[in-house]
Amino acid sequence: MIGGVAGQTMKAEIIAIGSELLTPDHMDTNSLYLTQKLNEAGFEVGLKSVVGDNADDIENLLRAALRRSQLTVLCGGLGPTEDDLTRVATARALRRRLALHEEILEALRRRFAMRGHRMAKINERQAEVIEGAEILNNQVGTAPGMWIEEVGVFLVLLPGPPRELRAMFESQVLPRAIRLGSQRRLKQMSLGLHGLPESEVDTRIAPIYGRYPQIQTTILAGKGCVSVRLQRWVAPGEEPSDLEELAGKIHTELGDKVFTTTDERLEEVVGRLLREARRSLAVAESCTAGMVASTITRVAGSSDYFRGGVICYSNELKADLCRVPHELLGQHGAVSAEVAEALARGVRELAHSSIGLSVTGIAGPGGGSEQKPVGLVYIGLADEARCIHTRRIFPGDRETVRELATSLALGHLRRFLMPTEEAA
């Protein structure tokens, strides 16, 4: 019996089974869920595989897994069809027998009878259990799971559908994994940044995190924001201060580009700043057509500070609702600094809000010119005292330009709301 060894790494491994998982559009979310939960239980995930419905491949993978990992989690392939090979392949890898489990068989029959069906013979497979396995009940679907000990290492068979897998893992596997797992815990911190490209973040902080080799530093970029994740395994009783120390040094280096050290999203930070200042917001969106508003309103309770606004996709709505003078539109065009500022002022008045925010730009692929290329975006911001704008040219396709424009709008709104400085 292994497990509970303080300070020693316990390795887990995840094997997902099913040919449908090997298509170009299948996102594997089960393994991300399982990784998080296994980390919580003190297991480091050393390997993940996805394998098709091929009994030889499953058997070979499993043999290798049992040699190197203390806990192997198999997901999927427990259904009733001929493609569901997990039970058979596992029995072969362990050289154990499969036996029909009378109680499970009865439960399956009752389940079918309740719906007025007679159970087809093929469904009996789901009542086959590997010799010596503990049964894990499936509260959500039909296929039961199994927990198996094999010469000091452990193996768990879970159904593939995420709802069934999660319910079974949470209630029956996690408690067992915690008992087995090392008492090491994964300690994590992250910093959210806006307004710096990933490469610049890395160039500036690499010399800092390079001095903390015991901490795993990962830089993740997405839609205008960058997040820096720090993590390391901590032994029981150990109270290291190096994570906070490193996070503090990175924060000092990057200054007010850091919008959170507590996992807040940018729209949550903006919402908090609006709430704290008792200010309200309205938006006028052209090329983003509601993306800024829908991002701001992801936050529960945002109706306290968010009034709404105008999707001024047509020039008529820019003029009629946001009171942008026709001459301004004619002279500078809808995508211009002048119109961005006028939209911000106009929507602020229209909605009687403290702040007006506008976005106007050319998302493409059509509509660009030499003076105004695809990707050109203006953000306008107005309150009772100020009216400013920002100009940027973004690379990428239509959706990327719109996402980056949305992120830029939120980033500038944050700076506009920060008490210490003017927006850039």
Added chain:
Amino acid sequence: MIGGVAGQTMKAEIIAIGSELLTPDHMDTNSLYLTQKLNEAGFEVGLKSVVGDNADDIENLLRAALRRSQLTVLCGGLGPTEDDLTRVATARALRRRLALHEEILEALRRRFAMRGHRMAKINERQAEVIEGAEILNNQVGTAPGMWIEEVGVFLVLLPGPPRELRAMFESQVLPRAIRLGSQRRLKQMSLGLHGLPESEVDTRIAPIYGRYPQIQTTILAGKGCVSVRLQRWVAPGEEPSDLEELAGKIHTELGDKVFTTTDERLEEVVGRLLREARRSLAVAESCTAGMVASTITRVAGSSDYFRGGVICYSNELKADLCRVPHELLGQHGAVSAEVAEALARGVRELAHSSIGLSVTGIAGPGGGSEQKPVGLVYIGLADEARCIHTRRIFPGDRETVRELATSLALGHLRRFLMPTEEAA
């Protein structure tokens, strides 16, 4: 030399290397890209793995891969640090030597010099090449890739950063893979459905696709839509009609719930219907706060038929802009059939569009009551002749309710625009 064998399946395998890939928030997109490209080249992907920076694990995985797959693609671990173990582990698995490649070394030195740096010793690792490998140039980054033949099977080493991996694969690996690959091609069709839950789709079509065991049928659910994907490998010269036949039968069974058989998205279908009928659209969004508008405007050229609209998050904007009478708001509340219809009529007049579409609902988590629970959503639709509404109660969290409401709005707009029938 294998390859080019007509009608025989060629197996490929993908191994991604890097401990940072084994965290709970890492989405593996490289393997989806590679799967699509390998399928195009006539390879079936039989296995995918993600492994940490552990030379023994990489070596063992690679040995197993070479036994079962005709083409193995390794991604990542080619950088200059001590964690970058792909070269060393591959050399060990193949029992070949690693040698410093003078030309690559020179190119690396020049690259550093151009930026005014002297290359650190550690970077020399990136110039180490496995004996007998063909070099794949990296046009985007520093680490070169390698193409290796090993007793009739093939191995390719690619850098991990997606931009570098894609550029190298596209220009240097894909042509080689196509030459090797079987001339079998993956033939695919898909149907897009709206207005039926995944389980009902499966119950209704399982007896149909069950009669086509040679076709792999996958049902994917997401945000109110369901897609049914059909695929099968086709030998050279074979012109099977069974995919179209099965798609036709599924279409007949599900009727007008099918909105596409040509991979159009729901917003593209709606856009096409608007364009064909020369009609224009405006929206009034409360709980979705711009999600409907931003979805509709994902389509390039949508400004031809989409005017814009109002994000009427506050009741003031519902009344002031969309001309919803204050009495109606007082009597029925903002989330009601009456207000949904009034909003649709109001925004249509405001924007001078042919059609007005509205969404009002309670996204939660707060704001629900016994009569009006969280998840309650009304959609309103108005044109010159009709004004109708739909009511639905959605399960799930705030973001799920908003996404399902957006999808419902688009689905009902599609039915409203269909010439053959009234919207339900």
